[in-house]
Amino acid sequence: MISVTNIVKYHGPTRILDGASITIRKGEVAAIIGPSGGGKSTLLRCINGLELFQEGEIGVGDAAKLIGGQTPTKATLIQLRRMVGMVFQQFNLFPHMTVLKNVMAGPIYALGKSHAEAETIAKKLLDRVGLSPRIDAKPWQLSGGQQQRVAIARALAVNPAAILFDEPTSALDPKMSAEVMRVIDDLADDEQFQAAMVIVSHDLAAVKKIADTVHVLNAGRVAYTGPAAEAFAPGGPVEKME
Ligand SMILES: Nc1ncnc2c1ncn2[C@@H]1O[C@H](COP(=O)(O)OP(=O)(O)OP(=O)(O)O)[C@@H](O)[C@H]1O
Numbered sequence: 340m341i342s343v344t345n346i347v348k349y350h351g352p353t354r355i356l357d358g359a360s361i362t363i364r365k366g367e368v369a370a371i372i373g374p375s376g377g378g379k380s381t382l383l384r385c386i387n388g389l390e391l392f393q394e395g396e397i398g399v400g401d402a403a404k405l406i407g408g409q410t411p412t413k414a415t416l417i418q419l420r421r422m423v424g425m426v427f428q429q430f431n432l433f434p435h436m437t438v439l440k441n442v443m444a445g446p447i448y449a450l451g452k453s454h455a456e457a458e459t460i461a462k463k464l465l466d467r468v469g470l471s472p473r474i475d476a477k478p479w480q481l482s483g484g485q486q487q488r489v490a491i492a493r494a495l496a497v498n499p500a501a502i503l504f505d506e507p508t509s510a511l512d513p514k515m516s517a518e519v520m521r522v523i524d525d526l527a528d529d530e531q532f533q534a535a536m537v538i539v540s541h542d543l544a545a546v547k548k549i550a551d552t553v554h555v556l557n558a559g560r561v562a563y564t565g566p567a568a569e570a571f572a573p574g575g576p577v578e579k580m581e
Pocket residue numbers: 350351355373374375376377378379380381382
């Protein structure tokens with residue numbers, strides 16, 4: 340579903356990603372962990388076309404392919420935006436729009452749905468993340484945890500093949516963090532939900548609970564890939580990393 344093959348990415352002279360390869364299957368929850376500056380956010384940004392890379396290949400689904408050193412066509416980028424949802428640390432909601440409109444935007448602009456169809460999709464998703472009572476609020480009227488749940492509903496609204504979470508709870512206090520992780524956990528457990536999920540997080544307890552597979556990214560290289568049970572085993576790679 341998502342295949343990242345030997346990605347190399349430079350910022351100026353610095354090699355930020357140094358031949359990273361990762362495969363994430365449909366329905367799988369993959370965690371990317373590792374030291375600060377290791378390239379986790381950069382890798383996610385390459386997967387959804389927000390950043391270019393110099394070498395290697397990224398495929399999402401059967402259709403969207405990004406090739407190192409090549410500027411993707413507009414059509415590829417549009418396709419990628421439809422297929423990949425992204426949830427950021429700082430929520431990044433549209434500040435001037437209501438909660439409902441934030442979630443309707445994707446179906447209308449990316450999928451070409453009618454206003455009525457988009458509203459039905461958005462209301463269902465906002466119910467799923469527990470925000471039905473707040474659909475007419477503006478983002479600034481919500482708590483951080485509520486804003487992040489809106490951001491998740493917004494990412495889901497285009498029915499993506501993959502959803503990427505970059506430290507979705509690190510700006511939140513423990514209670515709000517738990518609310519957001521519950522929503523992600525619920526998606527992970529949902530048999531109907533077949534998107535590949537990638538979560539970058541420093542919250543190792545949460546990662547241990549929800550991830551199927553763990554990848555440790557260190558200095559732009561994948562230093563370890565394995566099942567979560569093995570990664571978190573006593574004396575395993577996660578313990579060694581700490
Ligand atoms: N626009 C940029 N220009 C120059 N260097 C950059 C740029 N963006 C990121 N970097 C560098 O790339 C490296 C990887 O950054 P990245 O944000 O991907 O790390 P990360 O693993 O997400 O770290 P954290 O856990 O702190 O979020 C860092 O050394 C960072 O300073």
